[in-house]
Amino acid sequence: MQDWYTLVRQETDFILEAIKQQPFIKELMNGTLSSDVFQFYINQDAMYLAEYKKVLATVGVKCQHENDTQFFLDSATGIIHVENALHQIFLKDNRLTHEPSPTCELYTSYLTRMVANHSLEEALAAVLPCFTIYKEIGDYIQENQTNKADNPYQDWIDTYGGEEFATSVNNAVAITNRYAENAPEEVLQKMKTAFIKASKLEWMFWDSAYNKEAWKI
Numbered sequence: 001m002q003d004w005y006t007l008v009r010q011e012t013d014f015i016l017e018a019i020k021q022q023p024f025i026k027e028l029m030n031g032t033l034s035s036d037v038f039q040f041y042i043n044q045d046a047m048y049l050a051e052y053k054k055v056l057a058t059v060g061v062k063c064q065h066e067n068d069t070q071f072f073l074d075s076a077t078g079i080i081h082v083e084n085a086l087h088q089i090f091l092k093d094n095r096l097t098h099e100p101s102p103t104c105e106l107y108t109s110y111l112t113r114m115v116a117n118h119s120l121e122e123a124l125a126a127v128l129p130c131f132t133i134y135k136e137i138g139d140y141i142q143e144n145q146t147n148k149a150d151n152p153y154q155d156w157i158d159t160y161g162g163e164e165f166a167t168s169v170n171n172a173v174a175i176t177n178r179y180a181e182n183a184p185e186e187v188l189q190k191m192k193t194a195f196i197k198a199s200k201l202e203w204m205f206w207d208s209a210y211n212k213e214a215w216k217i
C-alpha cells in the first residue's frame with residue numbers, strides 16, 4: 001500500500017504545477033524577479049517564520065516519541081538559523097514593515113489554530129507543505145536554471161535545494177506517515193484537508209508577494 005504522503009502528494013500535484021507556473025517562481029529562477037518584490041517576500045517571510053517556529057516547537061512538544069520531539073525542536077532552531085542568514089543577505093532593512101500581509105496573517109493564523117485546537121495528526125499534515133513544497137521548488141529551480149553563476153537569488157535557491165534540507169524534509173514526511181498509519185479514516189480525511197489547504201496557502205504566499213498584497217482598508 002502507498003504511504004499517506006505519496007497519496008496526498010499525487011492529489012496536490014496540480015498545486016505544485018501551478019506554483020511552477022507562478023511569475024514569482026519563473027522570475028526567481030531566471031534571476032529577473034524585481035528586488036522590490038523579493039524584499040517584500042523576505043520581509044513577509046521573516047514574520048511568517050517567527051510564527052512557524054513556534055508552531056513547529058508546539059508540534060514537537062505534542063509528539064509521543066522523544067526523537068520526533070527533538071526533530072521538530074531542531075527544525076525550529078535550524079530553519080531559523082538558515083533564515084536569519086538569508087535575511088541578512090537579502091533584507092536591506094530600510095523597507096522593513098512589521099505588518100503581516102493578509103495572506104501572511106491567514107497562513108500563520110491557520111497553522112497556529114491547527115496546532116492549538118486540532119489533533120496532532122492534523123497539525124503534522126498542516127505543517128508538512130512548508131517542508132515538502134520548498135524542497136520541491138528548490139530542486140525544480142536548481143534542475144531547470146541555466147544561470148547558477150549569476151542569479152542574484154542563488155543563495156535562497158541553494159538553501160532549499162540543498163542536501164541538508166532534504167534530510168529534514170524526509171524526516172518530517174516519515175513522522176507524518178507514521179502517525180497516518182495508525183489514524184482512523186476520519187482523521188485521515190482531516191489530514192488530507194489540512195495538507196491541501198496549507199499547500200494552497202503556499203501558492204497564495206508567493207502570489208501575495210508578487211502582487212505586494214496590501215490590506216484593503
Ligand SMILES: Cc1ncc(CO)c(N)n1
Pocket residue numbers: 045048049079129130131134202205
Ligand atoms: C511561506 C513559507 N513556507 C515555507 C518555508 C520554508 O521554511 C518558508 N520559508 N516560507
